[in-house]
Amino acid sequence: MDTNRLSKTIEEALNAQMTKEAHASQIYLSYASWASDKGFDGIANFLFRHANEERNHMMKVLEYILERGGKAKIVTIPAPDADPTSVQNCFEKVFQSEVDNTTAIYKLVKMSHDEQDWATWNFMQWFVKEQIEEETLAMNLLNKIKIAGGEKASGEALYALDRDLESAPDDAPSAEDATAANPI
Ligand code: OFO
Numbered sequence: 001m002d003t004n005r006l007s008k009t010i011e012e013a014l015n016a017q018m019t020k021e022a023h024a025s026q027i028y029l030s031y032a033s034w035a036s037d038k039g040f041d042g043i044a045n046f047l048f049r050h051a052n053e054e055r056n057h058m059m060k061v062l063e064y065i066l067e068r069g070g071k072a073k074i075v076t077i078p079a080p081d082a083d084p085t086s087v088q089n090c091f092e093k094v095f096q097s098e099v100d101n102t103t104a105i106y107k108l109v110k111m112s113h114d115e116q117d118w119a120t121w122n123f124m125q126w127f128v129k130e131q132i133e134e135e136t137l138a139m140n141l142l143n144k145i146k147i148a149g150g151e152k153a154s155g156e157a158l159y160a161l162d163r164d165l166e167s168a169p170d171d172a173p174s175a176e177d178a179t180a181a182n183p184i
Pocket of ligand 1: 021024053054057098101127130131134
């Protein structure tokens with residue numbers, strides 16, 4: 001008796017997403033390593049923490065595939081692309097990588113909707129919400145480097161930014177939690 005509750009297409013797409021989350025983790029790891037090498041230990045710390053988050057996302061997808069009776073296929077993780085050329089470029093790459101991931105997640109949402117696989121559709125909503133947060137976080141990074149002077153940021157401004165990111169929270173505030181008394 002076949003107990004797999006995932007269609008072949010959805011199982012494949014979920015497996016691809018699982019690898020994509022692992023890839024996102026590698027990307028954060030490689031940028032963190034680049035930042036640390038350049039002496040930006042605060043930025044590196046922030047990026048290392050995010051590498052872990054992506055790894056956790058990978059585990060969620062993996063567990064979901066197994067829970068639904070599918071087979072999680074562990075395959076080669078593509079290598080991250082080239083090192084950033086500057087702090088600004090690093091944050092731009094982080095933002096782009098998050099947007100790419102959102103696009104992949106939206107495809108899975110659509111696919112599960114089209115197939116009326118409501119379990120997968122519901123599972124993917126966690127990722128839709130998470131991506132709002134991750135994109136906000138990446139936008140905040142871009143705002144910070146812009147304020148610091150962008151490509152022309154002084155050593156002093158970069159030093160302050162680096163220190164700031166060492167202790168920056170991992171989660172961006174959500175619009176859903178905003179109130180008139182406590183805007184975000
Ligand atoms: Fe950056 O996000 Fe995973 O999903």
